[in-house]
Amino acid sequence: MAEVGKGVNAGKLASNVQKRITRAQEKVLQKLGKADETKDTAFEEEVAKFNKQLADGTKLQKDLKAYMAAVKTMHECSKRLQDCLAEMYDPEWFGKEEVDSIAEDTDLLWQDFHQNLVDNALISMDTYLAQFPDIRARIAKRERKLVDFDSARHHFASIQKSKKKDEAKIAKAEEELGRAQKVFEEINYDLQEELPTLWDSRVGIYVNTFQSVAGLEEKFHRDMGKLNQNLSDIMTKLDEQRLAKKSVPTASTGKSEEAANHNLSESGSDAPKSPAKNEVPTVTNGSSDGELPPSVLYKVKVLHDYGATDSDELDLKAGDIVYVLPFANPDEQDEGWVMGVKESHWLQNKNLLAKGVFPENFTQKL
Numbered sequence: 332m333a334e335v336g337k338g339v340n341a342g343k344l345a346s347n348v349q350k351r352i353t354r355a356q357e358k359v360l361q362k363l364g365k366a367d368e369t370k371d372t373a374f375e376e377e378v379a380k381f382n383k384q385l386a387d388g389t390k391l392q393k394d395l396k397a398y399m400a401a402v403k404t405m406h407e408c409s410k411r412l413q414d415c416l417a418e419m420y421d422p423e424w425f426g427k428e429e430v431d432s433i434a435e436d437t438d439l440l441w442q443d444f445h446q447n448l449v450d451n452a453l454i455s456m457d458t459y460l461a462q463f464p465d466i467r468a469r470i471a472k473r474e475r476k477l478v479d480f481d482s483a484r485h486h487f488a489s490i491q492k493s494k495k496k497d498e499a500k501i502a503k504a505e506e507e508l509g510r511a512q513k514v515f516e517e518i519n520y521d522l523q524e525e526l527p528t529l530w531d532s533r534v535g536i537y538v539n540t541f542q543s544v545a546g547l548e549e550k551f552h553r554d555m556g557k558l559n560q561n562l563s564d565i566m567t568k569l570d571e572q573r574l575a576k577k578s579v580p581t582a583s584t585g586k587s588e589e590a591a592n593h594n595l596s597e598s599g600s601d602a603p604k605s606p607a608k609n610e611v612p613t614v615t616n617g618s619s620d621g622e623l624p625p626s627v628l629y630k631v632k633v634l635h636d637y638g639a640t641d642s643d644e645l646d647l648k649a650g651d652i653v654y655v656l657p658f659a660n661p662d663e664q665d666e667g668w669v670m671g672v673k674e675s676h677w678l679q680n681k682n683l684l685a686k687g688v689f690p691e692n693f694t695q696k697l
Contacts (some may be wrong), residue, residue: 406441575684
């Protein structure tokens, strides 16, 4: 059995070598103009479109991979940036837990974006391009079979033109021509059907690819925008906290009668004067109503406009409601001056950070 196998393989190898020689001879004769060549202009146009389609698809796949590599790099840079913020953020700062949560959500958002690009765009492109090698191989095979057909056609014609007719050789040549023609026409027919269909399919793959990328980008940036807005809001409130701590009145002794009189001149002659140091103001007291925020002593209503003359003072308008707070250090409180936060700020922000001092005799206790 081994000897038979060797013989079959050797015979097949010899046949293939002979085919290559015959094809080479036929191509040379065609180039020299000594043998006519079967031309199919329509098919050649389809092959040209196939080559362009393959080149375009390969470039798109390459650029898509480069885009995804950039997404991966941006993800890594974003994670390092978020980690840096988490490391620097003091535990007692406003929104520490929210900052950590935003960092985790941001990381997950990048991961999902990259994976969705793989699933909805890259895999589709890989599948699309996977069919091209087989078709390209069949196009090359068709070209070889066309040369075989031309060679068999020329061989049959030359035998027929021979002065000495050999019916056996003519019959054999005719049989070989028929077989070569059949093989060529079968593969040619299949390709004539497939190539136009493949060419049209490029529209669908381009639409699906770019719709997927555009849709995923839109969702990613929308969700990322929400996280960034939340982070921006936390940073704003952190800065407000810093400014509020910085503006805690430590220079109440600097409240001069001159500054108070300046504000009184602007608010009208009927307004009370800001109390000077050691002067006990007259205050109309009343009972407080409703629940007050934690640490609030009571609330007052502003009777006259008061224009702040320092960064640690509240700017007040008649009718404003102010929550009165205790001084962190009672020794810093001047007589006639109290610490407070506007009720409007509390209702809007639910914090008591924007506090300042104001003259008590400009108000009435509620």
